[in-house]
Amino acid sequence: MAAVHSDFGPVNARLLRASTDWQLRPTASQPLAANVHDDPDWDARVFADLTLIGEELAVLEPRLTSALTRFTGYHDRFAGALDRVRAGDTSWVTKVREDSCHTVWMELHEDLVATLGLERGAS
Template identity: 40%
Template structure:
């Protein structure tokens, strides 16, 4: 595990250590393989694998094999991850600013839930996506929501560098949706718009 605290560039966002990114990523992802975790947190796979091996030896993470396969936090690992995130906020001097930004983000949750529900359902019936005009109107609402959340994301990543990945992943999911790939709206097993939103 890295023992050297990261140092922010003058005037720039505070960078998370790779170890903190790995622990936080496991808090968000359900039993990811190393490559999936590395992609989600923006680390080279080799670096993520090294951190996982070290954390496994320390009893902070475990590898699950069987019907469900992947990495997960132990109880000690969850506590360590929470400690590191709190330490990071204080080191960045960003606790109050991030709290305010997050409240602005949470205020948009009802709109995200509404647009996702309308994507999946039409009234009391499952949306079969046979009506292009209906689907197009719902996608337009998602685009509008993305425009409204972008300033919040920009402020968050201005404080902590790890928030930059959310902007990139949400934008990537939205681009796929607007190109006609419906899975990237709400599918839970990929980095769909809904999935990434609720990892924030």
């Protein structure tokens, strides 16, 4: 589990960056400007990053489930959110109270941190 957590860290940083880039699109005058999704190249890059993150989750999940079967399903839920984005409902990137990419990832991260007995800020 500790080895998976170590490998999870860099992927987690990329997920945080992708989530931020989905929500914000800095300009020269507004570094915290909201992403109004009017730049298809920007959004396509973020979605490509999320797709790669999903592929990495597909590799991480079996390593987790080999130790604890309760980690089963995170990849399917993440992939399901990506499918909904592909189908045109972009709210599934960061939607709350639903199995969005961000929500599923946050739950996985919390589960992993709790399993290892780590403090949230330390991971």
